[in-house]
Amino acid sequence: MSAWQLCEVTLPFPVSLGRVIATVTCSGEKEVNLAVQDAKAAFKIWSKKSGLERGQILFEAARMIRERTEEIAIMETINNGKSIFEARDDIKTSWQCLEFFAGLAGSMAGEHIQLPGGSFGYTRREPLGVCVGIGAWNYPFQIASWKSAPALACGNAMIFKPSPFTPLSVLLLAEIYTEAGVPPGLFNVVQGGAATGQLLCQHHDVAKVSFTGSVPTGTKIIEMAAKGIKPVTLELGGKSPLIIFSDCDLENAVKGALIANFLTQGEVCCNGTRVFVQKEILDKFTEQVVKATQRIKIGDPLLEDTRMGPLINRPHLERVLGFVKQAKEQGAKVLCGGDLHVPRDPKLKGGYYMTPCVLTDCKDDMTCVKEEIFGPVMSILSFDTEAEVLERANNTTFGLASGVFTRDVQRAHRVAAELQAGVCCINNYNINPVELPFGGYKKSGFGRENGRVTVECYSQLKTVYVEMGDVESVF
Ligand SMILES: NC(=O)c1ccc[n+]([C@@H]2O[C@H](COP(=O)([O-])OP(=O)(O)OC[C@H]3O[C@@H](n4cnc5c(N)ncnc54)[C@H](O)[C@@H]3O)[C@@H](O)[C@H]2O)c1
Ligand SMILES: CCCCC=O
Secondary structure, three states: OOHHHHOOOOOOEEOOOOOEEEOOOOOOHHHHHHHHHHHHHHHHHHOOOOHHHHHHHHHHHHHHHHHOHHHHHHHHHHHHOOOHHHHHHHHHHHHHHHHHHHHHHOOOOOOEEEOHHHOEEEEEEEEOOEEEEEOOOOOHHHHHHHHHHHHHHOOOEEEEEOOOOOOOHHHHHHHHHHHHOOOOOOEEEOOOOHHHHHHHHHOOOEEEEEEEOOHHHHHHHHHHHHHOOOOEEEEOOOOOEEEEOOOOOHHHHHHHHHHHHHHHHHOOOOOOOEEEEEHHHHHHHHHHHHHHHHOOOEOOOOOOOOOEOOOOOHHHHHHHHHHHHHHHHOOOEEEEOOOEOOOOOHHHOOOOOEOOEEEEOOOOOOHHHHOOOOOOEEEEEEEOOHHHHHHHHOOOOOOOOOEEEOOOHHHHHHHHHHOOOOOOEEOOOOOOOOOOOEOOOHHHEEOOEOOHHHHHHHEEEEEEEEOOOOOOOOO
C-alpha cells in the first residue's frame, strides 16, 4: 500500500484563519519503517552515551530553543491560532522541560544490594528503545518537548507524530535536536493522521507509545499497545472542577476562573470548566467573571495585545457552538458570548472565531457540565457545603485536574486530598511547572509527564545477581 492510500487527511492542511500555510506529505508504511530503522540505529549510539553526555546535548538543545523563542512562537501561533503571548509561554515550558531532564540524565542510577555470603545484586536503569510520541493539536511544540525530553534523557529514540491540524512547529524541534548533536534519526517526525498513528503503534520494533489526545483515541491506542504488550502513557481529556468557597480572595478567584477556561481559546485538556461557586458569593463572583470575560481581546493572534485567537478548525468551532446551543435548550442561561465572531479586519474574516462564553443556572446532568467541550465555555454551578461539592466534583469519569480557592488552609488541603484528579491547584489554576508531575486519574489517563517520576515511564529496571561463592547444586 502506498503512503497516499494510507492518508486519512485531506491535504493541504487548513489553519485556523482559513488559509493554507503549508502542504505536508503524509507518512505511510514505507516512511514509518524508515523512521523506525533510523531510530534503531541512532538508539544504538545514543543509549551507549553516559547520562551526563546526553544531558549536555539536551542542555544545548534547550539553549537553542530559548534563543529561538520568538521564531518558534510565531510558527506555533500560525500553526495553532493561539495568541503569540501564550505561544511564548509554551516555548518557555518546552526549553525548561529539556533543561529539567538534561539535569536529571546524569543522575539516573540503579541500586547496589548486599546479599548473604558476599554475593550481591545491582539494578541498572535502562532505556526502552524506540518510543513513539503522538500529539494533539492544542500544544503542538510543548507536547513534543514534554515527551521527547524525558525519552531522550533516558537514552531512548523517539518518533513523533503531530496532529495533522498542526504539523509544523515540531519540525523546528527536530531541527534543533539535530543541530544540538543528537545522532541522525534519534528524534524523527512523521506526518499524518490515524492511519500513520496506527502504523507506529503496531510496529513490532516500537517499545512504547506516549499519547496525548482524546479518550476515544486513547482507548484505541491502549488496545493496539496491549496486543504488543507495550507500555503506554496516556494524557487524555478532562472536565475538571474548580471549587470556589465563599471565604476566598474573590479577585484572585475570578482571575483563576478565567485562566481555568479561556487560555488557548479554551482548548486545554486540564481546564476547570465546571466552576462550583458557594451560594453566598455566587452573584458577586458571576458578575465579576462576566465583566472580565467580556474584556478579553479577540483578534489577530500575532498581535501583542490579543488574548484569544481563532479555534482550530470549522468542524470544531461548530461543535463548540453546538454545545452552547444545547446548553440553552437544556435550561442553562448564557450570560455572555457563545456566538460566532467575525472580526472587522478583512484578513481575519475566514477565521474560526467565537466569543468566550459564561453559562449559569447549570445543573450536574446537563451535557455542557458532563462532556469535554474543548472550547471557551465556562459552566457555573452553585453549591452549599464542602461535602456536597466534593461528591459532585468527583462525579465524573474524567480525573485530570482540579482547583480550589479558599483562605482556610486546612480546608484547602482536605479538599485537595479528596478530589479524584491527578493535579490540584490551590488558589490558582493551570499552573504546571515542569518540576511537578502532570497526568490524570480515571479516564483522563495514566503515566506522567514532567517531574522526576517520568523517568520511570521511559526506562526499565534490570536486576543483576552476582555470585561470589560456589554454585550449590541441589541435584
Ligand atoms: N492530558 C493531556 O495532557 C492533554 C493535552 C492536550 C490535549 N489533550 C486532549 O486531546 C484532545 C484534543 O486533541 P485531538 O482532537 O488532537 O485528539 P485526537 O484523539 O483526535 O488526536 C490525537 C492524536 O492522535 C492521532 N490519532 C487519531 N486516531 C488515531 C489512531 N486510531 N491511532 C493512532 N493515532 C491516532 C491524531 O492524528 C492526533 O495526532 C482533547 O480531548 C484534550 O483534552 C490532553
Ligand atoms: C499543561 C498544559 C497541558 C495542555 C493540555 O491540553
